[in-house]
Amino acid sequence: QVQLQQWGAGLLKPSETLSLTCAVYGGSFSGYYWSWIRQPPGKGLEWIGEINHSGSTNYNPSLKSRVTISVDTSKNQFSLKLSSVTAADTAVYYCARKHIVVVTAIHSVSVWFDPWGQGTLVTVSS
Amino acid sequence: QSVLTQPPSVSGAPGQRVTISCTGSSSNIGAGYDVHWYQQLPGTAPKLLIYGNSNRPSGVPDRFSGSKSGTSASLAITGLQAEDEADYYCQSYDSSLGVFGGGTKLTVL
Numbered sequence: 001q002v003q004l005q006q007w008g009a010g011l012l013k014p015s016e017t018l019s020l021t022c023a024v025y026g027g028s029f030s031g032y033y034w035s036w037i038r039q040p041p042g043k044g045l046e047w048i049g050e051i052n053h054s055g056s057t058n059y060n061p062s063l064k065s066r067v068t069i070s071v072d073t074s075k076n077q078f079s080l081k082l083s084s085v086t087a088a089d090t091a092v093y094y095c096a097r098k099h100i101v102v103v104t105a106i107h108s109v110s111v112w113f114d115p116w117g118q119g120t121l122v123t124v125s126s
Numbered sequence: 127q128s129v130l131t132q133p134p135s136v137s138g139a140p141g142q143r144v145t146i147s148c149t150g151s152s153s154n155i156g157a158g159y160d161v162h163w164y165q166q167l168p169g170t171a172p173k174l175l176i177y178g179n180s181n182r183p184s185g186v187p188d189r190f191s192g193s194k195s196g197t198s199a200s201l202a203i204t205g206l207q208a209e210d211e212a213d214y215y216c217q218s219y220d221s222s223l224g225v226f227g228g229g230t231k232l233t234v235l
Contacts, residue, residue, distance in 0.1 A: 035224065044128050045172070045215055047224035060223055094171055098224075101178070110160035111219045114174035114183070 002027035004117035006095045008080075012124050018082040022095030022117050029053055029076040033098040035113060036069060036080045038091040046091075050098055051078050085124045092119045129154060130216050130227035137233040138206045146201045146230045148216030154197075159219040161199035163192055166213040166229075175214070176201060208234050 008020030022034070030053040039045050049059035051069045059067050068081040082089060096113040103110075131149040138144040148161060155161055160179050164172035174183050176192035179199065191202045199218075203210055211234045216227040 037224070044228040045217075045226040047226070058222060099177070107158040108160060109158060109219060110162075110178045111224060112160075112162040112174065112177045112217065113164075113172075113224065114177070116171040116173070119171050 002097060002115055004095050004097065004115055006093075006117035006120055008093075008120055008122070010121055010123060012085050012122065014086050014124060014126055015084055016124075018085050018089065018093075018122055018124075019079065020093055020095075020120055020122075021077055021079045024076045024078075024097070029073065033058075033100070034071070034078045035096045035098050037094045037096055037113065037116075039094070039119075040088075040091040048080065048082075048093075085122075087124050090122065090124050092121050094119045128228035129220055129225035130218060132214075132216060132227035132230045134228070135231045135233065137235055138203075139235045140206055140208065142206045143202065143204045144206060144232065145203075146214050146216075146232070148199045148201070148227050150197050150199075150218055150220075150225075152197060154218045154220035154225055155194065155199060156197035157220075161192065161194050162217045163190075163201045164215045164217065166215065168212070172215060203232070206234055210234060 003025045006022040033050045033052045035050040036048040049069050051057045051071050066083045071078045095117040101110040163176040165175045166172045179194040180192045189204050213229045215229045
């Protein structure tokens with residue numbers, strides 16, 4: 001049973017850099033992409049980006065200029081850095097494992113996230 | 127503004143059936159990307175409820191079912207129970223990004 005445990009600073013000032021880490025326990029680390037997703041208070045979910053064990057990354061274009069996701073395969077951990085934060089970055093940040101299934105014959109692509117970390121509330125306030 | 131559109135709220139009495147819609151476009155659901163559903167209880171992380179349009183992970187009751195047609199999808203909950211009161215999110219894929227609906231708050235009357 002795969003479990004994700006995340007941690008990081010919960011209170012930042014504007015212009016600082018958000019830094020979170022997610023550790024993966026159980027299951028395969030190398031066979032998946034690992035994602036960060038955030039949820040502003042009272043709002044919906046936003047995919048931030050992802051990384052695999054080789055360090056290959058994909059980012060949401062809306063955040064790409066400020067986001068860096070890195071991986072430490074020796075510890076089965078991956079991390080998120082978001083620079084120059086503002087109040088708009090206040091959110092609960094989640095890490096999650098990405099699943100992808102492609103069935104070419106029926107033109108079907110299935111991408112979902114499971115499991116999720118417990119979430120970390122990051123508040124940006126002066 | 128979310129890429130996928132869900133009703134902000136739905137409600138139903140215990141035992142009833144409710145459905146939650148999720149509307150996308152030709153670049154996500156209509157492009158062949160499957161739809162998945164998550165249940166988020168207050169103060170907790172989202173939990174996978176339905177994957178691949180209609181598949182339930184182990185442990186999810188068969189009261190929950192999903193379907194997809196064209197550029198839309200639906201989540202149905204039958205035999206509504208008080209413990210089903212939560213926020214529900216649909217999710218698909220679009221331009222190499224995971225995209226979500228804005229969420230639907232289910233109230234059990």
